[in-house]
Amino acid sequence: MKQYPRLALLALLICLLPTFVTAQEKESVQHIFDEWSKTSVLDQASIGFYAIDAKTGELLGASTPQLSMAPASILKLITTSTALELLGADYQFETKLAYIGKLSGDTLNGDLVIVAGGDPALGSKYFKDYKPYQNFVGHWAEVIEKLGIKHITGNLIIDSSVYDDQSIPATWIWEDMGNYYGAGVFGLSAYDNTYVIHFSSPATAGEQTRIEYTLPVLPNVDFDNRVLSSDENRDQAYVFGSPLDTKRVIRGTIPKDRTDFAVKASIPDPPLLVGTQLMQELALKQIDMSGEVRCDIVEKPEGLVTVSTIKSPRLSQIIDVTNHESVNLFAEHFLKHMAYVTTGLGTTETGIDLVTEFWKQKGMDTKGLFMEDGSGLSRFNTISAKQMVFMLNYMKNESVNSEAFFNSLPTVPNGTLWYFNQNNFPRQALRAKSGSMTRVRSFAGQLKTQSKRTVLFAILLNNFSCSQSQAIKTIEQLLVDIEHQ
Incomplete structure (x- = not known):
């Protein structure tokens, strides 16, 4: 009889053991972060951190207070998640070739028209094997040839009116916009809006x-x-010039003694380039056009006769590339396209309002969330780690697009996580998007611990005085320590 109280106490302890373990793990993550934040290389840095249990929603650790900080490219996660929710994973962009006028024998008495549909990936290097993109300009020329057209009396009109004419967000800096990662967004974008300049350099510095x-x-x-x-054996050349400007100034240095050194830059006028290429393809087929390439709005779209429609890969496939390779251009397209689908005109400002309102309606406290673009390239963007994790938690547990979204995040050592040690994150333990710019380094995603817990987290560093490589190694150590829990 005297043993019953002991047995009851033992049974009670066994029942409470999971609670004790959970509490200990929660304290452990917070303790790990608190100790990590004292690292000497972070003495001058602003730090944002937030981590929750993906299954229970329990808070595991957080920085206090929650600061609004520059996120760099992890802002793409806000943009791409919203695009999946508002447009759908299977959404496809369309680019149409049409004419307006009358066919008379082998003559088109009218204009040839390209109706842009905001496709961010038309002719992209990331979709070389996507059949509709293979030599799309040549395909259009073949379509015209098969119609028996030999003469076109009008112009080649490129209607890019799905988006406004401000292709660069207002707060991007001058150093970025002429270079490939600062490419502008057009209703007709092509080839990632990127061209390559091939240099040769003398043997002497x-x-x-x-x-x-x-x-x-x-x-x-x-x-x-x-x-x-x-x-120096690296590319330090920068291309300066605004969209639509015909002049490009290139400054900086490239390695000496090179016969072919490639530097990537942003195409100043993608619609004009595509139009010029189509004119050249038509000429090769001996199809003459009396007019010229014009970027304009078709006044009477009801008179258009569509002869070819090119559909993009599914939105989820483009988002895979966006988050895996951190493609600014694609993210900016998504922002404008959400606005276009909603209002009929794609603008950055309207896209930002849609994104912010979407998450506010889902319950996010959006105070301190300031978006200036969709990619994170602007230094005026700010977000808190808690807001980022709110989005991750929604996409994990409430969204029908959960699998598509989390599959778009790279694993070590792929995509932008190539610099992490794969041995530290076996069996794809880490899926995360990284972000970086001068004195900014951030990560957000999910981490599976050795205790089989899935942690949703965001870590943002701003204004650190150490090198980027030191910042990366320091953040990697934090994630390793959490993964070991």
């Missing part, structure tokens, strides 16, 4: 380099090349 050619060849662009050769 400090001397003038030479531009050999560009791919693709750009119409009406004047280059002012001020790039010098250097002893």
